[in-house]
Amino acid sequence: MGQTYKSEVLPGVFKNYEVIQNFLDEVFLQDGQVNNHYRKVIDLFCKYSSANFNELKEHANLSFFNQGITFAVYSDENRGVERIFPFDLFPRIITAPEWAQLEKGLIQRNEAINLFIHDIYHKKQILKDGVVPPELIFSSKHYSKAMIGVNPIGGIYNHISGTDLIKHSDGEYYVLEDNIRSPSGVSYVLSNRETMKKTLFNLFRKYNIQSVQEYPQQLLNTMQSVAPDGVDSPTCIILTPGVYNSAYYEHAFLALSMGISLVEGRDLFVDKNFVYMKTIHGPKRVDVIYRRIDDEFLDPLAFNPNSVLGVPGLMGAYREGNVTIINAPGTGAADDKAVYSYVPDIIRYYLNEEPILKNVHTYRCELDSDFKYVLENMENLVVKPVDESGGYGILIGSNSTKAEREEFRRLITADRRKYIAQPIMGLSVHSTFIQETSQFEPRHIDLRTFTLLGKDKKFVLQGGLSRVALTKGSLVVNSSQGGGSKDTWVLAE
Amino acid sequence: MLSRIGNSLFWLGRYLERAEHVARYTKVQYVSSLDAPLVQSKEFVLESILNMTGMYSNYFNKFDALSDDDVLYFVTLSKSNPSSIAACIAYIRENARGARDSISSELWEAINRFYHSVNSFTETKFHNEGIFNFSQMIENNSSVIKGYIDNTLIRNEVWNLIGLGVHIERAAQVNTIILTKLNDIEKHVIKKYESSLENYQYNTMLKSAEAFDMFKRLYNTNTNRKQSLEFLIFNPKFPKSIAYNLILFQKNIQELGFPENGNIQSLNFWAGKLACNYQYKTIEEVEGDIKEFLKQSLSNIFELATKLENKYLKF
Numbered sequence: 001m002g003q004t005y006k007s008e009v010l011p012g013v014f015k016n017y018e019v020i021q022n023f024l025d026e027v028f029l030q031d032g033q034v035n036n037h038y039r040k041v042i043d044l045f046c047k048y049s050s051a052n053f054n055e056l057k058e059h060a061n062l063s064f065f066n067q068g069i070t071f072a073v074y075s076d077e078n079r080g081v082e083r084i085f086p087f088d089l090f091p092r093i094i095t096a097p098e099w100a101q102l103e104k105g106l107i108q109r110n111e112a113i114n115l116f117i118h119d120i121y122h123k124k125q126i127l128k129d130g131v132v133p134p135e136l137i138f139s140s141k142h143y144s145k146a147m148i149g150v151n152p153i154g155g156i157y158n159h160i161s162g163t164d165l166i167k168h169s170d171g172e173y174y175v176l177e178d179n180i181r182s183p184s185g186v187s188y189v190l191s192n193r194e195t196m197k198k199t200l201f202n203l204f205r206k207y208n209i210q211s212v213q214e215y216p217q218q219l220l221n222t223m224q225s226v227a228p229d230g231v232d233s234p235t236c237i238i239l240t241p242g243v244y245n246s247a248y249y250e251h252a253f254l255a256l257s258m259g260i261s262l263v264e265g266r267d268l269f270v271d272k273n274f275v276y277m278k279t280i281h282g283p284k285r286v287d288v289i290y291r292r293i294d295d296e297f298l299d300p301l302a303f304n305p306n307s308v309l310g311v312p313g314l315m316g317a318y319r320e321g322n323v324t325i326i327n328a329p330g331t332g333a334a335d336d337k338a339v340y341s342y343v344p345d346i347i348r349y350y351l352n353e354e355p356i357l358k359n360v361h362t363y364r365c366e367l368d369s370d371f372k373y374v375l376e377n378m379e380n381l382v383v384k385p386v387d388e389s390g391g392y393g394i395l396i397g398s399n400s401t402k403a404e405r406e407e408f409r410r411l412i413t414a415d416r417r418k419y420i421a422q423p424i425m426g427l428s429v430h431s432t433f434i435q436e437t438s439q440f441e442p443r444h445i446d447l448r449t450f451t452l453l454g455k456d457k458k459f460v461l462q463g464g465l466s467r468v469a470l471t472k473g474s475l476v477v478n479s480s481q482g483g484g485s486k487d488t489w490v491l492a493e
Numbered sequence: 494m495l496s497r498i499g500n501s502l503f504w505l506g507r508y509l510e511r512a513e514h515v516a517r518y519t520k521v522q523y524v525s526s527l528d529a530p531l532v533q534s535k536e537f538v539l540e541s542i543l544n545m546t547g548m549y550s551n552y553f554n555k556f557d558a559l560s561d562d563d564v565l566y567f568v569t570l571s572k573s574n575p576s577s578i579a580a581c582i583a584y585i586r587e588n589a590r591g592a593r594d595s596i597s598s599e600l601w602e603a604i605n606r607f608y609h610s611v612n613s614f615t616e617t618k619f620h621n622e623g624i625f626n627f628s629q630m631i632e633n634n635s636s637v638i639k640g641y642i643d644n645t646l647i648r649n650e651v652w653n654l655i656g657l658g659v660h661i662e663r664a665a666q667v668n669t670i671i672l673t674k675l676n677d678i679e680k681h682v683i684k685k686y687e688s689s690l691e692n693y694q695y696n697t698m699l700k701s702a703e704a705f706d707m708f709k710r711l712y713n714t715n716t717n718r719k720q721s722l723e724f725l726i727f728n729p730k731f732p733k734s735i736a737y738n739l740i741l742f743q744k745n746i747q748e749l750g751f752p753e754n755g756n757i758q759s760l761n762f763w764a765g766k767l768a769c770n771y772q773y774k775t776i777e778e779v780e781g782d783i784k785e786f787l788k789q790s791l792s793n794i795f796e797l798a799t800k801l802e803n804k805y806l807k808f
Contacts, residue, residue, distance in 0.1 A: 066606050238594075242591075243590050252590070253593075256594045261495060263495060280751075280806070
């Protein structure tokens with residue numbers, strides 16, 4: 001029984017699969033051979049016809065739909081039509097040694113960032129020592145004066161980090177973004193896994209896969225570890241902007257799976273620097289708040305006075321140490337994309353170690369030489385605003401028109417601090433089922449990881465969210481830009 | 494429990510019960526009119542539906558005349574009707590979504606599926622399938638959801654608050670059904686007294702409250718005015734009667750254990766006082782002026798609901 005594993009001779013849903021040169025294909029080697037750890041998946045999938053696979057996909061879609069993991073689409077004829085976020089049934093698989101290295105790198109990076117945030121709100125030693133330019137920090141719109149001199153309980157600022165990684169054509173992982181304000185997506189990791197278990201249960205028997213289910217428990221432990229002093233059984237809550245927020249499903253999912261209350265700003269009030277929630281039995285003290293609203297809306301007294309999402313007086317209670325806010329306000333000053341380029345130096349400075357995870361080389365338009373280089377080589381670069389997320393406002397040079405590049409030259413020249421540029425990275429591709437052709441085709445992917453830091457505790461979710469750019473050739477994986485996702489398996493042995 | 498969540502759960506229960514009763518009443522009235530024992534005008538039935546659901550004036554703001562298709566679509570799905578069945582179900586889902594972290598996934602998914610199956614009804618599909626199938630779908634889903642409420646939730650404040658909503662709304666709906674049918678009969682009597690027509694109205698009244706079969710079992714007789722009223726208003730063991738629902742309302746209040754429950758100004762006191770009104774009264778006492786009694790009863794029920802909201806569910 002000689003089984004052939006070359007992509008050009010595979011049957012069924014892989015019939016037309018082409019291995020793209022110049023990009024790393026996670027599933028196939030450049031000569032078309034199947035990567036060892038994917039063989040059992042390929043064996044199984046080759047037994048399916050296109051019709052079988054479409055049916056499986058419908059099952060999976062229905063499962064998401066019924067769970068309410070949807071977003072609303074508004075149009076004139078269709079009131080309340082809802083769609084699911086696209087989900088691909090081919091899991092992304094990461095081997096144990098590769099993951100071990102990633103995990104070490106993620107902890108190293110996020111611990112260094114935590115020390116950095118503490119420093120910029122206290123002695124500012126790293127700025128004084130000239131490792132990071134002070135004007136970069138003080139010009140950041142996320143640098144929060146209200147945080148100067150504040151000591152968060154347990155010494156942690158970035159309790160939850162959603163580090164984005166890509167695998168380049170050189171076979172190495174690179175960090176793309178640090179996301180330490182309010183990273184989302186973890187509910188998809190857990191729901192994707194549940195859906196996979198319902199749909200492709202027979203595949204799970206063939207692999208030994210690390211579980212993702214303990215994340216809510218780990219998150220709750222993290223929250224409890226940073227409760228205010230003297231509170232034995234802390235009341236932890238999630239603060240959401242409400243049901244109309246696009247990530248509401250995730251807020252509710254996390255609250256339910258941790259067994260804690262999901263609260264809106266209007267449910268809370270502050271009295272004598274303690275935070276309370278309004279319950280049917282009267283006020284109840286709140287100790288730890290995992291907030292899913294941005295800094296500027298947290299407290300109308302301290303930040304944006306027009307905010308109706310936040311709680312007046314919350315920052316006062318926080319500064320008194322009577323409540324913990326997760327992540328701490330002001331962490332955004334460290335996930336600015338211009339600060340990103342200094343993270344390797346930040347790691348060396350605080351930990352005296354070499355960075356384990358690589359950074360993508362970054363041109364900072366505020367520097368004259370970089371500015372000049374970016375203007376001249378825009379078609380080979382990705383240009384990004386430093387303080388946006390969700391893939392908004394970026395230009396991918398190779399896919400841009402002349403007019404778009406002209407527009408960006410004008411934007412950059414007008415506000416050089418706001419823009420950085422990076423070489424276009426060869427995001428790896430992964431076989432993905434495309435419904436239009438009923439075939440697997442290569443599509444670009446990245447990986448969002450989730451790292452938790454608590455008082456004397458650290459945890460990395462085993463896997464993460466592999467995001468897929470569903471449009472052929474596209475490098476933008478954000479869900480707001482037509483991206484989908486995959487279950488991500490970390491192998492145990 | 495947050496007061497806001499309490500409010501969502503209470504209204505989840507109310508809208509669930511309301512959607513079910515509006516659907517059933519519309520179905521029973523309309524379907525039984527198709528082969529009514531006497532020639533009775535269609536308009537009469539359509540008017541009865543609009544009266545019971547409180548949509549009469551809203552309907553005539555949009556339409557000049559009564560037509561089957563217009564009335565049935567207006568009551569069930571019309572986007573121009575903010576109290577349609579579809580609107581109730583959207584509210585149920587919105588409330589459940591707001592209280593997502595308090596209820597089980599099974600309950601939430603049942604509500605979410607319910608919402609989507611109603612939302613997928615177009616006007617054409619509705620007219621093709623007819624009011625019977627549509628209402629049956631609403632009633633079935635409502636039963637499934639109540640099954641999840643009763644079988645997947647802890648008997649704690651979440652369950653109690655949904656229960657408060659269900660029972661107060663059911664008491665109000667049944668009260669409204671009886672009042673509407675009494676008015677219907679009165680109109681006929683004024684025109685021309687027909688005893689078989691009157692019995693027919695009591696049959697549809699009992700069926701609208703899913704009470705017909707149990708009525709027969711209990712009384713072993715044909716439907717008649719006195720006993721059908723007694724059954725729906727005073728029977729303390731029948732889950733659709735006003736008395737039963739007010740007793741359960743008070744029981745839920747007691748289980749919520751508000752500290753002021755012993756106080757004479759407390760909600761527990763009010764709820765108990767109102768429930769007594771039905772437990773220790775006979776049909777003979779109120780038969781003479783039954784409409785006045787029911788009008789007062791309905792306004793007492795609404796007042797009790799308002800007291801609950803103002804006292805505990807404000808945020």
